[in-house]
Each structure stands twice: as structure tokens, then as C-alpha cells.
Amino acid sequence: MQNGYSGKFLQVDLTAGVCSDFTIEEERLKKFIGGSSLAASLYLERFDLQADPLSPENPLMLINGPMVGSGFPGSSRFAMAAKSPQTGIWGESSCGGNFGPELKRAGFDGVIITGKSPQPVILSITNNEASLLPATDLWGKDTYETTDILKAPDKSIKVLAIGPAGENRVMFSAIANDKGHYIGRTGLGAVMGAKNLKAITARGNQAPGKADEVKYKETFKTAVAEIKDSAFAESLHLMGSDAAMDLGTMTGDVPFKNWSAGEDAEISSKLSGPSLSEHYLVKAHACSNCPVACKRVTAVKDGPYQSDEGPGPEYETCGTFGTLIMNSDLAAVPSAQVRPLPYPWNSMKKGSSAPKRRTA
Numbered sequence: 001m002q003n004g005y006s007g008k009f010l011q012v013d014l015t016a017g018v019c020s021d022f023t024i025e026e027e028r029l030k031k032f033i034g035g036s037s038l039a040a041s042l043y044l045e046r047f048d049l050q051a052d053p054l055s056p057e058n059p060l061m062l063i064n065g066p067m068v069g070s071g072f073p074g075s076s077r078f079a080m081a082a083k084s085p086q087t088g089i090w091g092e093s094s095c096g097g098n099f100g101p102e103l104k105r106a107g108f109d110g111v112i113i114t115g116k117s118p119q120p121v122i123l124s125i126t127n128n129e130a131s132l133l134p135a136t137d138l139w140g141k142d143t144y145e146t147t148d149i150l151k152a153p154d155k156s157i158k159v160l161a162i163g164p165a166g167e168n169r170v171m172f173s174a175i176a177n178d179k180g181h182y183i184g185r186t187g188l189g190a191v192m193g194a195k196n197l198k199a200i201t202a203r204g205n206q207a208p209g210k211a212d213e214v215k216y217k218e219t220f221k222t223a224v225a226e227i228k229d230s231a232f233a234e235s236l237h238l239m240g241s242d243a244a245m246d247l248g249t250m251t252g253d254v255p256f257k258n259w260s261a262g263e264d265a266e267i268s269s270k271l272s273g274p275s276l277s278e279h280y281l282v283k284a285h286a287c288s289n290c291p292v293a294c295k296r297v298t299a300v301k302d303g304p305y306q307s308d309e310g311p312g313p314e315y316e317t318c319g320t321f322g323t324l325i326m327n328s329d330l331a332a333v334p335s336a337q338v339r340p341l342p343y344p345w346n347s348m349k350k351g352s353s354a355p356k357r358r359t360a
């Protein structure tokens with residue numbers, strides 16, 4: 001492998017049950033680099049823009065960039081994309097977690113999935129090989145149980161899975177990566193469900209190559225030092241993305257009462273990052289190789305909104321389940337997020353629907 005790329009992509013035709021490799025010309029990789037921009041360029045060139053988002057013709061794409069898998073801070077993020085069933089136009093969602101780096105270690109820069117399997121299947125990718133395995137016994141299970149079953153033979157296997165929401169094509173259903181990270185935007189869980197694709201697993205042990213190892217190491221050291229010195233990174237580590245609640249309130253960028261009211265500092269301070277850390281934070285959590293560790297693991301130990309330990313809310317969830325509906329009880333927010341996670345759906349979309357119901 002050279003210059004961060006594995007050198008090959010995986011094409012999966014679920015209708016025919018065939019997996020094959022393909023390459024992308026270097027010029028295009030340099031122009032679009034990777035992620036959603038490369039996905040969009042491939043979509044425009046190869047697929048039918050008029051396709052129904054839930055039809056076999058709509059491709060589900062998972063694309064890495066050259067830095068994914070390098071170990072560089074913040075480089076774990078990969079993109080998934082398809083025509084969105086939620087909007088009927090281009091849909092993309094970025095995810096951190098650990099799946100992108102593992103896919104790179106398994107030898108692939110990305111995966112394009114077309115067609116529809118006649119039966120539920122898992123796409124299993126291990127060290128340059130891909131195969132489709134029956135998943136009828138997993139259909140109907142939530143993502144927590146599915147992930148545990150698929151990781152049982154080897155904890156190092158990384159999993160992307162849908163739950164009942166994706167299977168039933170809920171328009172804002174998400175795809176879960178190892179029970180803690182989500183491809184939440186634009187309803188891509190429904191696209192996966194419409195293809196009868198229950199899960200994708202990846203496992204590999206190939207280190208991606210670098211164009212200039214010496215320069216990479218220098219840049220890596222500089223980046224880590226700058227992150228350690230950064231007040232912004234420190235605030236993300238201590239308070240998660242909900243650190244944005246107070247600042248957003250000051251700048252008028254927090255939705256109060258479905259955007260119909262002015263800022264309310266009393267409510268926002270109760271929902272803000274410091275409050276979340278003080279009352280409900282169990283520990284900080286990180287995507288692969290990220291020294292910032294902005295992710296939250298939270299639990300509500302008592303009271304009416306008691307909830308188990310699980311992925312904590314981001315700023316957006318504190319907004320949609322908090323300020324948007326003028327709820328100042330922060331305990332309700334982790335609870336509202338954690339309970340549906342096994343299914344799972346996009347908590348921003350779910351929270352945003354609450355004020356609509358209220359004002360209907």
C-alpha cells in the first residue's frame with residue numbers, strides 16, 4: 001500500500017451475491033481525496049440520479065480518505081453516502097469510531113453496495129477477502145445484540161449494523177458502529193435495510209503505507225502537541241460537544257422553543273457541557289487514535305429518567321431534547337438518547353419531531 005491508499009475498492013452486487021475489487025484512477029483520488037466528495041463523484045458518473053432511494057439501484061457507499069488508518073489524530077472518520085430516503089436528494093453522513101481504519105487494514109479504501117439480497121445477509125471483509133453470509137437469524141435483533149454476536153469470535157472485528165428501525169426503513173434510521181458511534185444523518189439505515197443488508201464486518205492487519213514516513217512523524221508530533229495545548233480541544237475533552245451550548249446561547253445559535261424564543265441562559269446552563277459532566281458523565285471516550293476524546297459515556301443513576309450507562313448526548317441532542325422543547329431537566333436527555341440507541345435512529349431528527357407534535 002502507498003500514499004495512504006490501499007489501492008482497491010470493493011464492489012458488492014447483493015442481487016447477484018457477487019463481491020469484486022475495482023480501482024480508481026490516481027487523478028480522481030488526488031482531485032477528490034476521499035470521503036463524501038469522492039463518493040459524490042462516483043455517484044454522478046456511475047449511477048441513476050432518478051433511482052428511488054430504497055430501490056436496488058441506489059448504491060450505498062462507504063468511502064475512506066487517505067489519512068484513515070494512519071493513526072493521525074482525528075483521522076478515523078469515514079463517510080457513508082447514498083441518495084437519501086429522507087430528502088430524495090444526496091445524503092451523506094460522517095462517522096468516527098473505528099470501522100474506517102479497520103476497513104483500510106483489511107485492504108480496502110471503500111465499498112460500494114448495489115442491488116438487494118433475496119435474504120438478509122452480512123458483508124464480511126477480512127484481509128483482502130469479502131463474502132456474503134446469511135443473516136436471517138439476526139434480522140429483527142437490535143444493534144447491541146447483533147454487534148455482540150458478530151464480535152463473539154474475535155473482539156477485534158469491527159461492526160456496522162442496523163436494527164429494527166433500518167430493517168423497517170424508518171426514514172431517519174441510523175447505522176451503528178460498535179454500539180458507540182453512529183452514521184445518523186439522512187436515513188442511510190433505511191437504505192441498508194432496503195438492501196436486506198443487516199451488517200458489515202471488517203478485520204485486517206495491514207498497515208497503510210505513507211508517502212513520506214519521516215515527514216508524517218514530524219507532522220504527527222506537531223499535531224499532538226498542538227492538540228495538547230489547545231483550549232478548544234481541552235473543552236471538548238472535559239465537556240464533549242455540549243461545550244457549545246453556552247457559547248451557542250450567547251451567539252443566538254441555540255434553538256429555543258423551536259426557534260421561536262430568544263435565548264434563555266437559565267435553561268441552557270442546566271443543559272450545558274459542565275452540567276452534563278458534573279452530574280452524568282461516567283467517562284470520556286474516543287474514536288480510534290484521537291487524543292481529544294470528546295465522546296461521552298453517561299448514566300442517570302436514579303430518578304424518573306434513570307438510564308443505563310451508554311453513549312452520552314452530543315450538543316445537538318441536548319438542543320433537540322432540551323432547549324427546542326424548553327425542557328431544562330438534563331436527566332431526561334441521556335435517557336431519551338440511550339433508550340432508542342439499539343434500534344437505532346437519529347436523535348436529532350427524533351428530538352426535532354417533538355416540538356412539531358407539540359405545536360400541531
Ligand code: SF4
Pocket residue numbers: 074075076096097285286287290291292293294295
Ligand atoms: S473523539 Fe471527538 S474529536 Fe476525536 S475524532 Fe471522535 S468525534 Fe472527533
